[in-house]
Amino acid sequence: MGRVIKYEGGAMDTATAEKLKAFVRGDLTWSEVEGMTFEEAKAIAQVGCDLAAAGRYEEARILFEGLVEGNPKDSASRAALGTVYQKLGRLEDAVTEYCAALERDPSNPVALVNRGELYLRQGNRQGFTDLANAVEADPKGETSAGRRAKALVRAIALAAAEKLQVDPRAKA
Structure with a gap:
């Protein structure tokens, strides 16, 4: 995976300068400036998920914080980071x-079930x-989040x- 930002002295090429300007304007994420592909981000996220599943939450946090920093628009990485924060007891950060x-x-x-x-x-x-x-987002329970939501509901x-059956005041 080659990276765009490599400064070895001398003038910066026009394409890199334009990408940096677009980043400053908010038109590109840092991941886009660096040229990170969806597949690369997905592979990093999978490592983060594997670390979290193994209980290695601090390491997972570092990966997901990096993904979110690189692309704050990535809903899945933000939800995963929230999950890691929740596991670490950082509930406000999770929300x-x-x-x-x-x-x-x-x-x-x-994000819906955890929040x-x-x-x-x-x-x-x-x-x-x-x-x-x-x-509603996962009516067939195809994801673990969808199944968890159904179980909680x-x-x-x-x-x-049960409360209605036990508490006679609740029937009134």
Whole structure:
């Protein structure tokens, strides 16, 4: 993987200068300036996921923070970084990343289910909406996030039904 930004003295080529100007204007991400391909970013993200699955959250954090820094528009990397922050107990940072992921992709099931769970733990009713949207985003439960969302919705519904049966005041 060759990189665009290699300064070895002398004048910078016009294409590189234009890419840098576009980055400064906000028209390109750093990943685009450097020429990182989707496949390269996906491979790095997979390593981050593998590290997280092995419980190596600090190392996963470093990779996902790098991916997000290089391309803040990448919803999947932002959701993955949020997940790592959540595992590290950095809950405010996790919510921030989930919100950023959802700005780009409002139907990102990972961001929806994880933010929904965190919101519910905080007593924020938006969590119910997030979980419902996560189920809607993956109605067949093809992703682990979609299956988790369905399980959480089912558990909440069962708990509510049990409360209605046990608490005679709830029937009134």
